[in-house]
Amino acid sequence: xxxTFVLLVLLCLVGVFQVESHEVQSVMLGDSVxxxxxxxxxxxxxxxxxxxxxxxxxxxxxxxxKYDDERFKDRLKLERNGxxxxxxxRTTDTGVYKFRTIINNKESTKTISVTVYxxxxxxxxxSVISQCSSSSESSSSPTCVxxxxxxxxxxxxxxxxxxxxxxxxxxxxxxxxxxxxxLKVEYxxxxxYRCVINNPVSNQTTHVCITDLCRLCTDDVxxxxxxxxxxxxxxxxxxxxxxxxxxxxxxxxxxxxRVELERHQTHSAGSDTLKQE
Ligand SMILES: *[C@@H]1O[C@H](CO)[C@@H](O)[C@H](O)[C@H]1NC(C)=O
Ligand SMILES: *[C@@H]1O[C@H](CO)[C@@H](O)[C@H](O)[C@H]1NC(C)=O
Ligand SMILES: *[C@@H]1O[C@H](CO)[C@@H](O)[C@H](O)[C@H]1NC(C)=O
Ligand SMILES: *[C@@H]1O[C@H](CO)[C@@H](O)[C@H](O)[C@H]1NC(C)=O
Numbered sequence: 001x002x003x004t005f006v007l008l009v010l011l012c013l014v015g016v017f018q019v020e021s022h023e024v025q026s027v028m029l030g031d032s033v034x035x036x037x038x039x040x041x042x043x044x045x046x047x048x049x050x051x052x053x054x055x056x057x058x059x060x061x062x063x064x065x066k067y068d069d070e071r072f073k074d075r076l077k078l079e080r081n082g083x084x085x086x087x088x089x090r091t092t093d094t095g096v097y098k099f100r101t102i103i104n105n106k107e108s109t110k111t112i113s114v115t116v117y118x119x120x121x122x123x124x125x126x127s128v129i130s131q132c133s134s135s136s137e138s139s140s141s142p143t144c145v146x147x148x149x150x151x152x153x154x155x156x157x158x159x160x161x162x163x164x165x166x167x168x169x170x171x172x173x174x175x176x177x178x179x180x181x182x183l184k185v186e187y188x189x190x191x192x193y194r195c196v197i198n199n200p201v202s203n204q205t206t207h208v209c210i211t212d213l214c215r216l217c218t219d220d221v222x223x224x225x226x227x228x229x230x231x232x233x234x235x236x237x238x239x240x241x242x243x244x245x246x247x248x249x250x251x252x253x254x255x256x257x258r259v260e261l262e263r264h265q266t267h268s269a270g271s272d273t274l275k276q277e
Contacts, residue, residue, distance in 0.1 A: 022111050022112075022113065023110070023111070023112045023113070024112070024113045024115070025112055025113070025114045025115070026114075026115050026117060026199075026200040026201055027089050027114060027115070027116050027117070027201065028089075028116075028117060028118075028119060028201040028202065029089060029090070029091060029116050029117060029118045029119065030088060030089060031089055032085055032086060032087045032088065032089065033085070033086050033089055033114060034083055034084070034085045034086075035050070035083070035084045035085075035086070035097055035099070035112050035114070036082070036083055036110075037081070037082030037083065037084075037099040037101070037108075037110050038082075038099075038110050039081075039082055039099070039101060039103070039108045039110065040081070041103055042080065042081050042082050042101060042103070043103075044062075044063035044080055045062070045063070046060075046101050046102070046103050047059065047060055047061065047101065047102070048060050048078075048082050048099065048100070048101040049099070049100050049101070050078065050084045050097055050098065050099050050100075051097065051098045051100070052069065052071075052072075052093075052095055052096070052097055053095050053096060055068070055069055056068050056069075057069040057071075057072050057076060058072075058076050058078040058084055059078075060078065060080070063080055065077070065078040065079075071092065071093075072086065072093075075087045075088055082099060082101065084097070084099075086114075089116045090116065091116050091118065091154075092116075093114060093116050094114060094115050094116045095113075095114065096111060096112070096113050096114075097111070097112045097113075097114055098110070098111050098112075099111075099112075115155065115200075117155060117199045117200060117201045117202070118154065118199075119201070119202045120150070120153065120156055120197045120198060120199055120202050120203060120204050121150050121151065121152075121153065121197070121204065122197075122204045122206060123148045123149065123150050123158065123195045123196070123197050123204060123205075123206045124148070124149050124150070124206070125146055125147065125148050125149075125195055125206050125208055125213065126146070126147050126149070126213070127144055127145065127146055127147070127213040127214055128145045128146070128147045128182065129144070129145040143184050143185065143186055143187065144184070144185050144186075144187055144210065144213065144214035145182055145183070145184050145185075146182065146183045146184075146185055146193070146208060146213060146214075147180050147181070147182050147183075148160060148180065148181045148182075148183065148195035148206070149178065149179065149180045149181075150178065150179050150197055151178045152176050152177070152178060153172060153176065153177065153178070153179060153197070154172065154174075154175070154176040154177075155172065155173055155174075155199055156171065156172060156179075156197050156198065156199045157169055157170070157171045157197070157198055157199070158170050158171070158172075158179050158181050158195070158196075158197050159181075159195070159196050159197075159198075160181060160183045160193065160194075160195055160196075161193070161194050161195075161196055162192055162193055163192060167183060167193075168181060168183065169181075181195070183195075185208070185210060185214070187210065187214050192208075193207070193208040193210070194206060194207045194208060195208070
């Protein structure tokens with residue numbers, strides 16, 4: 001009894017760890033993809049089937065193709081030799097496809113992992129900190145921190161390049177998220193940096209124009225100067241406030257005068273009438 005149980009467990013383990021030829025295919029969203037069963041000896045009389053995850057999506061009966069799954073409605077084409085074409089791919093088509101046939105009482109299977117990738121967006125580069133060598137750090141050369149960002153990406157690599165070498169890289173696999181990758185550059189470096197986003201089917205590159213992005217570096221911003229800037233801002237605000245107050249007073253004054261003038265005119269008009277009578 002226990003022996004049988006152990007034997008069963010062992011068989012299960014062997015089954016689980018059995019190495020299958022596992023092919024990987026990448027496809028661009030919306031394109032079509034053809035899955036090759038790799039079984040050349042399929043005859044018209046052999047029934048074949050393709051499964052996606054657990055459900056049967058396409059099979060043949062006496063050589064005639066049949067399609068089962070609503071998710072792939074009007075998008076599949078199964079040929080007699082086992083080639084399966086999926087049209088107009090969607091991200092939800094990502095998964096494991098399994099081919100199966102029985103020829104001469106011998107089962108043949110083939111597993112293909114398909115990943116549908118969206119075209120990558122163009123990375124956006126911004127400068128987050130622009131800082132020049134202050135007197136306290138005289139040895140350091142002017143630097144600028146750039147940020148390369150992409151929104152809502154899924155299964156991509158985002159990298160900073162200088163020439164042909166990769167400076168830093170991050171990848172995102174399963175979640176659809178926004179990515180940012182910072183890079184500290186030296187102000188003197190010219191347009192030799194670029195940010196590249198790629199997945200197996202597409203890539204986009206944005207080149208850095210340091211002279212544009214790190215322009216602030218020409219103004220040496222130090223603590224005392226920023227304090228001064230704050231003071232200047234406060235003074236400007238106060239002056240603005242004073243100006244607004246002055247304007248209100250002026251308007252009030254003009255209105256008052258106008259009222260007085262009108263009163264005066266009415267008065268003189270009244271006296272005129274009096275005179276005429
Ligand atoms: C798939 O697309 C091709 C080319 O656009 C077309 O010829 C074929 O009929 C389509 N197959 C299906 C099943 O819609
Ligand atoms: C940057 O460009 C300037 C002139 O455009 C050039 O003199 C300098 O050598 C360049 N520096 C680098 C690091 O390429
Ligand atoms: C990201 O780069 C790594 C290492 O180069 C690679 O193995 C992986 O497939 C890449 N991922 C994507 C989505 O391109
Ligand atoms: C980027 O895509 C182009 C085609 O659009 C391709 O020729 C090139 O090899 C790709 N580069 C990388 C690094 O994937």
